[in-house]
Amino acid sequence: MPxxxxxxxxxxxxxxxxxxxxxxxxxxxxxxxxxxxSHQELRKIYQQWLDNANDNQIQLYEVMSQKGWYxxxxxxxxxxxxxxxxxxxxxxxxxxx
Numbered sequence: 001m002p003x004x005x006x007x008x009x010x011x012x013x014x015x016x017x018x019x020x021x022x023x024x025x026x027x028x029x030x031x032x033x034x035x036x037x038s039h040q041e042l043r044k045i046y047q048q049w050l051d052n053a054n055d056n057q058i059q060l061y062e063v064m065s066q067k068g069w070y071x072x073x074x075x076x077x078x079x080x081x082x083x084x085x086x087x088x089x090x091x092x093x094x095x096x097x
Contacts, residue, residue: 013069016060020070023057 010018030050037043064070075083 013064013067016064016069020057020060020064023053023060026053027057 027050030046030053034043034046034050037046061070065072
């Protein structure tokens with residue numbers, strides 16, 4: 001449903017989607033910055049920001065999911081097993097030889 005006069009502007013769904021994308025980008029940006037920060041106190045500050053952005057992202061996702069605006073399909077056992085194997089291979093590449 002439009003949220004301003006004469007039906008112009010973004011819908012509630014569009015606004016939430018934009019906010020969600022912004023928070024995801026914020027999480028990526030803060031994570032990248034943390035990876036390149038050696039100062040421990042600064043890393044703690046970035047961690048707080050990352051936690052906050054992650055909490056915001058989760059809340060936005062939950063609202064959208066409850067309204068049926070963000071649908072995800074459950075992963076099959078096969079997909080989970082494939083992902084676990086891929087992650088194990090990436091974490092321990094020497095075990096492949």
